[in-house]
Structures are given as structure tokens and as C-alpha cells.
Amino acid sequence: MDSINIKDIARICGVGVSTVSRAINNHPDINPETKNMIMQAIKEHNYIPNNSARNLKRTDSKAIAVLIKGISNPFFSKMIRVFEEEIQKKKYLFIMQRVDASEDEVDVALELIKEKKPRGIVFLGGFFSHSREKLEQLTVPFVLSTIGMTDSLEESSSYSWVSVDDFAESYKMTDYLCKLGHKRILILAATQDDESIGRLRLEGYKKALVDNGIEPDEELCVFSEVGRDCYTMDYGFMSMSRILREKKVDFTAVYAISDSIAIGACKAITECGGKIPEDYSVAGFDGLDIAHYYNPTLTTIRQPVEEMAESTIKILFDVIRGKAGHQKRVFKGELVEGESTRSV
Amino acid sequence: MDSINIKDIARICGVGVSTVSRAINNHPDINPETKNMIMQAIKEHNYIPNNSARNLKRTDSKAIAVLIKGISNPFFSKMIRVFEEEIQKKKYLFIMQRVDASEDEVDVALELIKEKKPRGIVFLGGFFSHSREKLEQLTVPFVLSTIGMTDSLEESSSYSWVSVDDFAESYKMTDYLCKLGHKRILILAATQDDESIGRLRLEGYKKALVDNGIEPDEELCVFSEVGRDCYTMDYGFMSMSRILREKKVDFTAVYAISDSIAIGACKAITECGGKIPEDYSVAGFDGLDIAHYYNPTLTTIRQPVEEMAESTIKILFDVIRGKAGHQKRVFKGELVEGESTRSV
Incomplete structure (x- = not known):
């Protein structure tokens, strides 16, 4: 007698071949009871899926x-x-x-x-x-x-x-800074072509400015280099150091789209002899533990x-x-x- | 004809049964060439390890x-x-x-x-x-x-x-603090029963004190509660706050066995109106990025x-x-x- 094949198993179980295949391959899209029944039939009839080499290589860990x-x-x-x-x-x-x-x-x-x-x-x-x-x-x-x-x-x-809601939370933070009286709020954003939460946070910032009667100024929108990991202290430090060195733009507050960026910016301000919040207010986003332990503690959006x-x-x-x-x-x-x- | 079994495969390959088993089970202790040969033989002779159910469950991911x-x-x-x-x-x-x-x-x-x-x-x-x-x-x-x-x-x-070498590195840091003139160096250590790097760092600290002519003072050895995650900012903050509140011990330097602990301690000192390093020197261990970006930057052992x-x-x-x-x-x-x- 020829050995039993997948069609036999399907016939025995009263299901389609594809269902047996799903059971064997641990496809998630199968009723657990059906799967149990099929696996039982496979065991009882000593059916072995025909490509044993493939079978030996199967990864079936949960x-x-x-x-x-x-x-x-x-x-x-x-x-x-x-x-x-x-x-x-x-x-x-x-x-x-x-x-x-x-x-x-x-x-x-x-x-x-x-x-x-x-x-x-x-x-x-x-x-x-x-x-x-x-x-x-x-x-x-x-x-x-x-x-x-x-x-x-x-x-x-x-x-x-x-x-x-990255847009809404970013709006909330920017609106908070506006209500504190800041009119020149610099944003440390992601890359210019960012399509992710970086863009949403930037848009929330711009919308909050507009709603507070402030025209967004492109000079106050600082972007990270493309291809660079931008949610870092390093990015915050490097870009804020450059801005303070160049002295091209005036601002009283810095809104960094992550706490790591904000901490890097704080470090740059302190190194240049600036005081936080006396010279510059700084706000972040994320609510990392370090935001609470940093000196000064960081105003942030806690996720x-x-x-x-x-x-x-x-x-x-x-x-x-x-x-x-x-x-x-x-x-x-x-x-x-x-x-x-x-x-x- | 009976189907081929593991002994047949062993005979065909000129190896022992246990070697075939090792090949099938991806045991690391097998020569890769031998394994290749065995897997080839298994494939050619369509040998199927006898417990197919087990086989279907095998996890063979690298x-x-x-x-x-x-x-x-x-x-x-x-x-x-x-x-x-x-x-x-x-x-x-x-x-x-x-x-x-x-x-x-x-x-x-x-x-x-x-x-x-x-x-x-x-x-x-x-x-x-x-x-x-x-x-x-x-x-x-x-x-x-x-x-x-x-x-x-x-x-x-x-x-x-x-x-x-946790002992030697900890010795190095403590010795550095001694050479700066500190004689009362408080250590924020791991748990009292620690048998891991916490103990090694504590022992390095004690040895450096002794070599600098300072008798280690048990009152200056602060331990974390047993069962608590101690390499944290929270532990540093809580214990340093308590010490400053109790005012039982005098010290001019704090050596925390990790940067996270040190940052927590810095926060506690600052919150109590203390200045770093004017009132207390603080040193850590690990060389986390935040040690560099913290305010003030943290003296540490960079791993x-x-x-x-x-x-x-x-x-x-x-x-x-x-x-x-x-x-x-x-x-x-x-x-x-x-x-x-x-x-x-």
C-alpha cells in the first residue's frame, strides 16, 4: 500500500487539503479544534509531510x-x-x-x-x-x-x-509654551522628509502656533540630517550648539520632539553658559524617567x-x-x- | 520492505546512531561536514525520524x-x-x-x-x-x-x-576620590547579600580606602533592600534623600556603583539645596551616555x-x-x- 498522503488526511478529517496544510504549517488562521483533530489524524495514520528535509528545518516555536x-x-x-x-x-x-x-x-x-x-x-x-x-x-x-x-x-x-495622538500631544505642548508667553519657540524636529511621528509632532507644533496667532517661522524649525538617528541626545546637543554659536535666530523656548533631544539641547545651553529656564525654556516629549531626574527636571509629554x-x-x-x-x-x-x- | 530507520542511516554514513541523532537534533557538537553528509543521506533515502508529531513540533531555527x-x-x-x-x-x-x-x-x-x-x-x-x-x-x-x-x-x-575587572575598576575610582583629598566617601552599593558585581565593586572600594590609610566605615556603606532592582535612579534618589534627611553621617563624596544610582543621588542632593561638586562630589560607574549629558557631567568608569x-x-x-x-x-x-x- 502506498503511504498515506495529505489528501487522505483531508478526506479522513472531512476538511480541505489547504486546511490540513494550515494545520501542519501552524498557520494562525485555523480553528484550534480542527487543528487538533488534524494533528491527531496525522499521528494516528503516521502521515509524514512529503518533504522531510523541509520538515526537519521547520521552525514551529511559538x-x-x-x-x-x-x-x-x-x-x-x-x-x-x-x-x-x-x-x-x-x-x-x-x-x-x-x-x-x-x-x-x-x-x-x-x-x-x-x-x-x-x-x-x-x-x-x-x-x-x-x-x-x-x-x-x-x-x-x-x-x-x-x-x-x-x-x-x-x-x-x-x-x-x-x-x-502625536499631533494632538505636540499641539498641547506648544500651546502650553505659547500660554507661558513664548512667541519665538524653536523646534528640534526629525528629518525634513520625515513621514512618521516626527512629521505629526511638527504639524501639531505649527497648528498650535497658528491658533495662538503666531506665524510659524521656518528659521525656527530645525531638522536632523537625513539618514541619521535623530531621537538622540547627540542630535540635540550638536544642533543646539550650532544654533547658539551661529546666533542667527532669536528664541526664548526650545521644544524638542523627544526627551533625549531635549537633554542634549539642555547640555548645549549649559555649556554655552546659558541658564534653563532663565535664558531658555526647554520642553521635551516622551516622559522618560530621566526627564524627572535631569537637572533641571524636564517639562515633557509623558506617554x-x-x-x-x-x-x-x-x-x-x-x-x-x-x-x-x-x-x-x-x-x-x-x-x-x-x-x-x-x-x- | 520496512521503511529505513536511524540505524540504516548510521550504517550508510559510517557513523554512530548518536551522531545521526545529533545531526537531526541540530546538536552543536557535530562536525558540519559530517552533519551535511547525514542530512543528505536522510533526504536521499527518505528517512523520517519516527516520531513525526514531535518532528512537526521541532524548533530548528538558528x-x-x-x-x-x-x-x-x-x-x-x-x-x-x-x-x-x-x-x-x-x-x-x-x-x-x-x-x-x-x-x-x-x-x-x-x-x-x-x-x-x-x-x-x-x-x-x-x-x-x-x-x-x-x-x-x-x-x-x-x-x-x-x-x-x-x-x-x-x-x-x-x-x-x-x-x-569590577574589583580593580572600583578600586581605581575610589583611589581617585581619595587622591582628591576625600576621606569620608559614602558608597551606594547593591544589596548587603550581593554576590555579584555589586560585591566586587564594594570590595574594590574598601581595599582602595585601606591602601589610602582610611579605615572603611560601615556607616558609609549604604545597601539596597533585598529583592529590589538596585541599579536604578530611583534607588539612588531614595537612599540619598533619606541620608540627607537623617543627617546621621558626614561625608564629602558619594561613590555610586552605577551611573543610574549616581544620577538619582545627584537629584536628591540638588533637591535638598546641595551643590555638586561644591558640597558633595559624586561619582558613578558604567559610562552611560547620560553621564556625559547630565548636569553636571558625571565622573565615572566608562566600560x-x-x-x-x-x-x-x-x-x-x-x-x-x-x-x-x-x-x-x-x-x-x-x-x-x-x-x-x-x-x-
Whole structure:
């Protein structure tokens, strides 16, 4: 008798061949009971998928892959810690994969799915402007965590999304500085061509200025070099040092789009003999622990990082386990007043 | 004809059954050519290991697992970033696993090896006082990175070790403070029962005092509560605030065994109206980026974190690929003078 094949298993179980294939390949899109039944039949009938070499190479660990753009951003360190903790609680492996700024994260994810078969994916950081067609190639559930995206994608129900409203939170901070009496607010932004949260925060800043009767001045918009990791103390320090040295623009407040940038800017101001907040008010964004411990304490927008990270994993597992559909969750940031800003 | 079995494969290849098993199970302890030959024979003769269900569950990803004790230590964030980058370059998966302070990292590793079959393991942080017998159960190559250990283990050639000399570097910092004229140097140490780098740094501090003719004063040795994550700004802040409030001890310098602790201490001093370094000199350990950007810049021991992390991965892959045996590498720290210390 010829050995049993995939069609026999499908016939025995009363399902289609593709369903058996999904069971064997641990595709998430299969009813767990059906899968159990199929695996049982495979075992009982001693069916062996025909490419044994491929089979030996199969990776079938229960794993969640986290793809990170901007791995040096300390804000992500805390997210990653919570991800790891939550994923470990679920007894899944935590696979961490860095994506370079120039790489396409969906291509990286497609490769990873093919090779490693994670049960779910978290995209952390970066920007999503991929077409719907491209995203539909992603055959495992995924959540976009603190990622900017194009409006057209926001309505899709084929994935989840967790973030603060970067535009609104940035508006809030800029409006706060305006209400303190600042009219010349310099922004340390991301790159000029940024399409991610950097752009959203810049737009929130501009809108708040306009609503406070201040015309945005392009000279006060400082951008990072393209291709450079910009959410860093180094960027804040270097650009603020240059500005203070050149003395081309006047300003009374600096709004940095991340706390790391703000701390670098504080250092540059202090090194030049300036005082914070007497000479310059400085504000950041993120709410890192160091914002509280810095000297002076930094005025910032605190993102609820633990809750956002926990929510990311909860949503992902709800989808994996079929408990709920995809969700969009927008968290509220909190404006924390530090000693680094004052009214003028 | 009966189907081919593992003995047949062994006979065909002229190797033992256990070697075939090692090839199938991706055991690291096999010559790559032998393994290739065996896998080829398996494919040609359509041999299927007899437990197909187990086979379907096999995890055979090429992965390196990194087990971390003290995941909230920012020093490790940078190590992890470099690990991820280097492991990705080798086209291996990066599996991150946190180990709680109360957990036995070797037990966690044994479980991980059984379930996930990583090709190599990095232990990051914590302390190794495991018996040689226990370590010998670890069947995949491993490297201890920035980990304290008992002397008896140091001579073992069954694993690699990468670190600075915590005793010597701590001695260097304390000696520096003594040479600045400080005689009352308070140390913010780890827990009292610490057996890891915390103990080594404390011992280096005591030895330097003695060599400078200063009797170590137990009142100046401040310990963290047991079970608490102590390499944190929070610990530095809370303990320094308490000390300044109680006013029980006199001191002119504070040596914190990590930069995070030092920054917390600086914040407490500043909040109490103290000036650094006028009222108190403060020194740290690690050489985090923030030590440079803090206000004032922090005197610290800079560990060559990138090199240490790169070396960890290089050594691990050399062992995995049979290019070299296990190595012990001790890196040199650098005393970086900041604005936070002065001579008295």
C-alpha cells in the first residue's frame, strides 16, 4: 500500500487539503479544534509531510517577533522590556529584529514569516505608508505600536494600532509654551522628509502656533540630517550648539520632539553658559524617567509607555486566539510641568 | 520492505546512531561536514525520524538566546542593541529572555535548550555560583557577559566570560576620590547579600580606602533592600534623600556603583539645596551616555560596552563554529573625569 498522503488526511478529517496544510504549517488562521483533530489524524495514520528535509528545518516555536525601527531610542527600551515580560508570561518566545531606517519593514516581516513562522508580529517605530495590497501579504496578525501612518491606512480593520495622538500631544505642548508667553519657540524636529511621528509632532507644533496667532517661522524649525538617528541626545546637543554659536535666530523656548533631544539641547545651553529656564525654556516629549531626574527636571509629554506596551501585546494575543478583532487604541499623554520651562 | 530507520542511516554514513541523532537534533557538537553528509543521506533515502508529531513540533531555527538578569539596567540596553545587531549580521534569530532576580538562570537555560534548541546562549548580568556539574548540563556553548562569579569557576574552560575587572575598576575610582583629598566617601552599593558585581565593586572600594590609610566605615556603606532592582535612579534618589534627611553621617563624596544610582543621588542632593561638586562630589560607574549629558557631567568608569558586546558575540560564534575554544576576556575601563567631583 502506498503511504498515506495529505489528501487522505483531508478526506479522513472531512476538511480541505489547504486546511490540513494550515494545520501542519501552524498557520494562525485555523480553528484550534480542527487543528487538533488534524494533528491527531496525522499521528494516528503516521502521515509524514512529503518533504522531510523541509520538515526537519521547520521552525514551529511559538514566537512573537518584534520589529523595531529606531532601536537606539530609549523610549523603545522600556517598551521592549514590557513586551518581553508580557510575551514571556504567555510562554511565547520573544524574537527581536532591528530594521534599518532604509529597510522596508514589511519586506523584513515577510521574510521572517516565511522562515520563522512567528504567531504574531509587533512593528515598533517608523512609518507605515505601505499599500493595502502589500499589508495583506502579511499572513500573521500584527500590531503597529507607536508608528505613524497614512490616513488611508487608519481605517483598515486588518491590523491593530496602538499609539498616542502625536499631533494632538505636540499641539498641547506648544500651546502650553505659547500660554507661558513664548512667541519665538524653536523646534528640534526629525528629518525634513520625515513621514512618521516626527512629521505629526511638527504639524501639531505649527497648528498650535497658528491658533495662538503666531506665524510659524521656518528659521525656527530645525531638522536632523537625513539618514541619521535623530531621537538622540547627540542630535540635540550638536544642533543646539550650532544654533547658539551661529546666533542667527532669536528664541526664548526650545521644544524638542523627544526627551533625549531635549537633554542634549539642555547640555548645549549649559555649556554655552546659558541658564534653563532663565535664558531658555526647554520642553521635551516622551516622559522618560530621566526627564524627572535631569537637572533641571524636564517639562515633557509623558506617554503611558507601560500601558501602551501591555495593550499592544494584549490586543495581539486576543487576535491570535480569536478572542477579538483588530483594534485601534489611542492613549492620552500627560503634560508634566518640570523646572525647565517658565513664563515670560 | 520496512521503511529505513536511524540505524540504516548510521550504517550508510559510517557513523554512530548518536551522531545521526545529533545531526537531526541540530546538536552543536557535530562536525558540519559530517552533519551535511547525514542530512543528505536522510533526504536521499527518505528517512523520517519516527516520531513525526514531535518532528512537526521541532524548533530548528538558528537562534542565539540572551538571558538577562536586571533587564531595567540601562547599561544592558546598549549591550542588547549590539547583541541584536551582531546576531542579525550572522543571520541568526535573537531570542531575548528575562530572568527574575529570584530565578536560577541555568534552570531557565536548560528549559530553553530543551524546548527551543538555540545554538548558543549569552548570560547577561547576575552572578554565577553554580556547580561545575550543573554547568555541564548546558549542552550548547555559552558566554557569561558582565557577570560576577565564584573564583572556582573562573578557571573552567567549558565556557567563555567577558567583563571588566569590577574589583580593580572600583578600586581605581575610589583611589581617585581619595587622591582628591576625600576621606569620608559614602558608597551606594547593591544589596548587603550581593554576590555579584555589586560585591566586587564594594570590595574594590574598601581595599582602595585601606591602601589610602582610611579605615572603611560601615556607616558609609549604604545597601539596597533585598529583592529590589538596585541599579536604578530611583534607588539612588531614595537612599540619598533619606541620608540627607537623617543627617546621621558626614561625608564629602558619594561613590555610586552605577551611573543610574549616581544620577538619582545627584537629584536628591540638588533637591535638598546641595551643590555638586561644591558640597558633595559624586561619582558613578558604567559610562552611560547620560553621564556625559547630565548636569553636571558625571565622573565615572566608562566600560567599553560596544566592544564587550561585540566580543561576547564573536567568541560565542567562534565556539559554535569550532574556530576557537572558550575564552576569558577582561576589558579595561576608563576613568572619565566629569564636573561632579572636585578636590577638597
